[in-house]
Amino acid sequence: MTSPITTASKGSKILGMTSIIGFVVLVLLAFFVTDPDIRFHPETGEEFGQFDAVRLLYLHVPMAIVTYLAFVICAIASAGYLVRRTFWWDSMAHAAGEVGTLTCALVLITGSIWGRPVWNTWWEWGDVRLMSTLILFLLFLGYLALRGAFVNPQRAARPAAIVALIAVLDIPLINRSVEWWENRTLHQKSTLSELKIEDLTLFTLMLGILVSVLVMSWLILHRFRVAWLEHIEFEQGVKTAIEERRQVGHGD
Amino acid sequence: MSVVKLDGLVALLEGFPALTGVDLTVNAGEILFVKGPNGAGKTTLLHLCAGLIQPKDGTGLILGHDLSSERTAIRKRVGLLSHSSGLYRDLTVLENITFWTQIAGVEQSEIDSRISWALERMELDSKLQNQKVRSLSAGQIRRTSLAVFIVRRPDLWLMDEPHAGLDQEGRQIVDDLIEESVAAGATAIVASHDFERVLKLSTRVVTLSGGAVVGVEHEGNQ
Amino acid sequence: MKRLFADIGLITGKDLKIELRSRVLINQVAPFALMILVLFGIALDADQQSLKNFASGLFWISVLLCALMAISRSMTIERDDEALVGLNLSGVDPIAIFLGKTCAIAIQLLVLEIFLGVGIILLYRSEVEDLWLLVSTGLFACIAVSALGTIFGFLASGLGVRETLLPILLLPLLLPVLIGATRAFDDALGVAAVNGWNWFAFVAGLTVILTAVGAGANHLMAEN
Amino acid sequence: MTHLGYLLAGWGLSSLAILLYAVRLLKRGAQLSARVPSEYARWMSSPKQNGG
Numbered sequence: 001m002t003s004p005i006t007t008a009s010k011g012s013k014i015l016g017m018t019s020i021i022g023f024v025v026l027v028l029l030a031f032f033v034t035d036p037d038i039r040f041h042p043e044t045g046e047e048f049g050q051f052d053a054v055r056l057l058y059l060h061v062p063m064a065i066v067t068y069l070a071f072v073i074c075a076i077a078s079a080g081y082l083v084r085r086t087f088w089w090d091s092m093a094h095a096a097g098e099v100g101t102l103t104c105a106l107v108l109i110t111g112s113i114w115g116r117p118v119w120n121t122w123w124e125w126g127d128v129r130l131m132s133t134l135i136l137f138l139l140f141l142g143y144l145a146l147r148g149a150f151v152n153p154q155r156a157a158r159p160a161a162i163v164a165l166i167a168v169l170d171i172p173l174i175n176r177s178v179e180w181w182e183n184r185t186l187h188q189k190s191t192l193s194e195l196k197i198e199d200l201t202l203f204t205l206m207l208g209i210l211v212s213v214l215v216m217s218w219l220i221l222h223r224f225r226v227a228w229l230e231h232i233e234f235e236q237g238v239k240t241a242i243e244e245r246r247q248v249g250h251g252d
Numbered sequence: 253m254s255v256v257k258l259d260g261l262v263a264l265l266e267g268f269p270a271l272t273g274v275d276l277t278v279n280a281g282e283i284l285f286v287k288g289p290n291g292a293g294k295t296t297l298l299h300l301c302a303g304l305i306q307p308k309d310g311t312g313l314i315l316g317h318d319l320s321s322e323r324t325a326i327r328k329r330v331g332l333l334s335h336s337s338g339l340y341r342d343l344t345v346l347e348n349i350t351f352w353t354q355i356a357g358v359e360q361s362e363i364d365s366r367i368s369w370a371l372e373r374m375e376l377d378s379k380l381q382n383q384k385v386r387s388l389s390a391g392q393i394r395r396t397s398l399a400v401f402i403v404r405r406p407d408l409w410l411m412d413e414p415h416a417g418l419d420q421e422g423r424q425i426v427d428d429l430i431e432e433s434v435a436a437g438a439t440a441i442v443a444s445h446d447f448e449r450v451l452k453l454s455t456r457v458v459t460l461s462g463g464a465v466v467g468v469e470h471e472g473n474q
Numbered sequence: 475m476k477r478l479f480a481d482i483g484l485i486t487g488k489d490l491k492i493e494l495r496s497r498v499l500i501n502q503v504a505p506f507a508l509m510i511l512v513l514f515g516i517a518l519d520a521d522q523q524s525l526k527n528f529a530s531g532l533f534w535i536s537v538l539l540c541a542l543m544a545i546s547r548s549m550t551i552e553r554d555d556e557a558l559v560g561l562n563l564s565g566v567d568p569i570a571i572f573l574g575k576t577c578a579i580a581i582q583l584l585v586l587e588i589f590l591g592v593g594i595i596l597l598y599r600s601e602v603e604d605l606w607l608l609v610s611t612g613l614f615a616c617i618a619v620s621a622l623g624t625i626f627g628f629l630a631s632g633l634g635v636r637e638t639l640l641p642i643l644l645l646p647l648l649l650p651v652l653i654g655a656t657r658a659f660d661d662a663l664g665v666a667a668v669n670g671w672n673w674f675a676f677v678a679g680l681t682v683i684l685t686a687v688g689a690g691a692n693h694l695m696a697e698n
Numbered sequence: 699m700t701h702l703g704y705l706l707a708g709w710g711l712s713s714l715a716i717l718l719y720a721v722r723l724l725k726r727g728a729q730l731s732a733r734v735p736s737e738y739a740r741w742m743s744s745p746k747q748n749g750g
Contacts, residue, residue: 162695
């Protein structure tokens with residue numbers, strides 16, 4: 001009873017601890033155990049590759065996967081809300097949408113930082129994934145702005161769910177159009193195929209994905225609980241306001 | 253038969269509880285006068301009865317339709333005269349009333365006769381009919397809104413300050429219209445500050461305060 | 475069904491009549507569109523050749539910006555004196571309201587597109603190589619913009635939310651339309667070696683999808 | 699190690715952003731938890747809760 005009441009639970013604490021330990025291990029593996037990406041040209045014997053910049057991918061790639069995962073959760077929860085109309089689904093959509101927007105921003109930032117040494121540019125207009133991810137980010141900024149514009153969170157639920165679903169439906173279209181727009185891409189078919197995939201590289205990447213999923217789950221869980229509490233607080237506020245207003249009525 | 257039956261209805265405007273638990277029954281053929289101080293919830297009550305607001309709590313039946321799940325059906329059958337004119341400023345009086353009659357789904361054969369009846373009742377002469385709403389006086393706009401209101405022949409009349417902005421003559425027309433329509437089978441709920449005028453007209457008076465009904469008086473002309 | 479088309483016609487006709495009376499589009503939006511063309515010309519400090527190359531992109535950006543204004547205006551008409559409440563009470567199918575407003579915005583945008591088209595031909599010296607491609611792309615793209623715009627216009631203004639939300643909600647979603655229409659125009663104006671009719675097909679497909687999505691969203695939004 | 703600056707920037711910024719966000723969430727959660735009766739939050743780990 002001594003500890004302050006928070007949105008943490010036993011499960012979330014275990015999840016949080018696991019994430020932190022996993023992250024530390026990931027950093028150790030990514031920075032000190034795995035090799036840099038150095039290759040030799042078969043004819044000239046010249047050195048080429050991503051060198052140590054490859055270590056950014058252990059963060060960037062998992063984060064991208066997690067971003068898409070978060071938006072898929074957001075879309076499913078939005079559909080869930082439209083079907084069930086309960087605040088549980090709305091809170092889930094809100095939580096996933098917000099966490100996804102954060103990780104999406106980080107994907108763009110880490111991608112840009114990685115692109116500078118490897119592609120020799122911070123930003124590449126012709127790249128499909130880069131462009132689609134940026135548009136995705138803007139879409140969900142709009143989504144969060146829409147949510148923020150409502151005083152009554154319950155009224156935000158339906159329009160927000162509709163916007164989230166339209167946005168997610170639009171993503172493949174955006175992807176298509178950008179792909180045809182500039183029929184070239186700097187991203188390899190798979191960013192991994194070009195690397196010397198050793199067991200250790202693959203393991204580190206998988207660990208990165210696992211840790212990112214754990215971190216995302218922790219964030220969504222807590223964001224969900226905050227949204228849930230906000231909803232309860234709003235309901236309580238309404239109840240009190242009704243009581244107060246009734247008193248006024250009978251006082252006349 | 254009750255036209256309106258509200259049971260513990262709570263309605264929010266954004267976060268604010270405009271209605272805090274309204275119990276109210278209105279029978280067919282009644283002219284209910286709703287009075288109360290500003291901010292008592294009169295306007296919200298009328299909007300709720302029109303099926304424009306999703307109730308937060310409580311149950312309600314309007315003209316036999318459920319207030320939570322069948323609001324589309326309710327909307328078709330009620331008329332709402334609110335503070336705003338509900339008109340298009342850049343269209344003329346005649347264009348406005350024609351549009352609203354057509355969009356309400358009035359039978360093609362009946363449209364012309366209904367429009368000329370409504371215009372005549374509200375004493376909107378042919379010179380006024382061809383003026384843009386933008387150029388009318390407040391009283392003329394009110395008459396146009398009333399013409400749009402009566403042309404639909406709603407079963408339940410919801411009127412928010414129907415006399416506001418009208419001259420003596422206009423007010424008398426409104427009173428006559430309400431009485432005629434009720435005699436023809438409609439029901440009316442009128443919110444107003446004009447106590448004396450509505451008292452003469454009404455069959456029952458309820459007082460709204462703090463978003464709830466705090467008093468019912470059976471007085472008026474019956 | 476007959477009732478639906480009649481209602482769509484009524485709402486579209488009403489909106490167009492209001493536009494003819496108030497001339498907001500002609501007096502305010504069209505000069506704004508012209509202004510954009512001139513501003514681009516000055517800001518890019520461009521020689522004739524690069525303006526010609528950029529013409530289709532600048533054309534469609536202008537259309538999108540003007541569309542934002544047209545959508546706002548279309549919503550203001552319904553909101554100023556709460557005419558929207560009347561529409562809701564009239565028992566007209568929400569789909570008719572959606573399609574009616576969409577048609578009205580699309581027709582107004584089409585007029586603007588013609589105006590802007592003449593603008594780029596005169597100011598940027600664009601040369602039309604494939605008129606039909608130009609016309610069909612212009613037609614379909616403006617329907618797509620109007621359909622999605624109407625939905626988000628209702629979303630952003632009908633619910634009492636600030637109108638400044640409209641651009642950020644709408645523009646990213648319209649990106650595929652912008653890309654498709656720009657590329658098709660590139661071909662029609664002979665500035666890029668792409669297959670414009672493929673791009674037109676893409677835009678037409680988008681139009682169908684976005685209109686359907688818009689109608690579906692409208693259905694969800696209309697309170698039952 | 700090559701590209702050390704880029705590496706630190708990428709990993710650093712990301713960790714920092716997530717950390718700040720997490721702290722903000724926890725703070726907000728604690729604030730709200732204090733104001734809302736605990737029966738509405740099943741996850742809250744107060745001993746009373748385990749009885750039911």
